[in-house]
Amino acid sequence: MVTAKKRPLKIAIDVKALSRELGATVKEGVVSAVRGKYFVKVGATKKEVVVGDTTPASEVKALLGPVAVVVKGRIIVAIGRPPKKPWIVCYIPAPDLIRRIRPEVRAAVLKQFVKEGVIPDVAAGKLQLGMG
């Protein structure tokens, strides 16, 4: 497995999509840093990730640790964040799933429930304040 010194290495956002596009495989690897140089290890193979204009050091640095590596034949094409573990949570709210809904969408739904008499006007007023 090689990363040719002149060959630009992609820092992939979506390794799955890239691997599909290239007909490549995704393997687990680890990015490490030793004396200012970066290395990617896949299985028993460890190769330097040459940083430069096309592969900025800051982006490689952000990937230190476990990574997903796109491998085509014997060539490492790209590295990216490892795919998330299967999501396991039963019953307890997952902080990852807490996100805000667009205020205008929420306001429209609220208005409908007020119109139907499910949510009283007083409560709706407080809910609108709470949106702020």
Next chain:
Amino acid sequence: MLPYRTIVLELTENCPQCCVHCYNYWREHRAKTVTPATLGRGQIRDLVRRFKGESQLEQVAISGGEPLLRSDLTGILADIANEGLTPVVITSGALLTPTRVKRLPRDTILEITLFTADAALHDRIVGRKGSLRRVIEGVARAREHGCHIVASVVVSSLNAHDVHRALELGIALGAEGFLLNRMNISKATMPTAAWLAPTRVQLKQMLSDAEACASEYDLAIAVSVPIPPCVVDPSAYPHLHFGWCPRGGDEAYYTVGHDGQLRPCNHSSVILGDATRQSFAELTQSAAAREFWAPVPPACASCEHPLRDLCRGGCPAASDECYGSRERWDPIIDTTMGHPIVPLHPRALIALPDRATSRLGPP
């Protein structure tokens, strides 16, 4: 260092509601809000601190019964926050009175249970008149106060048709997170499970409605209580996040009862030991804990579904409660196939009187 990031603390067994699908094993003989055995604020603080020291704890789910019944809840929440942890209060929402809301820390996460936008049906499910109105008013106060809301829609055969509206009600109430849980069958609901548990068709309807809602409103909806893929294949619902029992793994949420007894999870009545006297490592790594999670139903051995290693027969606690054995698959598989739930072990035959379900008949 234990890998667990979440623990559930049940502050009390008491609850003013009488939900028809309630799985708590004490539901028919619930203790008063505070008994001599109930842990006080100081004991809870010590327990949380100790568990934090032994694990990667991040989140403490405050449950019950109804935790808002505890007069020292605000102090308990403050203690948890002072440890750098996030408390999440799991509540019906019906007791979010002006006085209680004022006392809550402003950024408290409240997980409230919604069943339907139909007030009469909601009240029928929880066994109290005016309950939905109280929930709506309470959540409005909490939102105004600065609390965060997670809406948990629990589905039985009674409300499976109204999931879309229930989720929309959650949106209107300012929810930022959504759980969609099918009722989990327990010893207490076994006698009525044949008609109360959602059928396969109803589960599909509930998931289709949630999928449509997630797509339409860009919601993240967690389907938390496992639905085995042999009952409904989750791949048809790409916008939903399906959860599986962590079975004692990193995502496990061991549960401490109001009296300090540690259990494998909130669904189980099995006591692993006294969390006030024994370390969490000792209890969670014990032979009893390992044995609890180990069995995979033999009937699932031939399953070829890609999710079989996550599913492993569904909820082992539900199997344990209903059949007295975790060698049997989740009882929802039996009810959706029209099979009766036949206990395999005498422990499951100790029937509980059923107060909540006796007031309702099949729809």
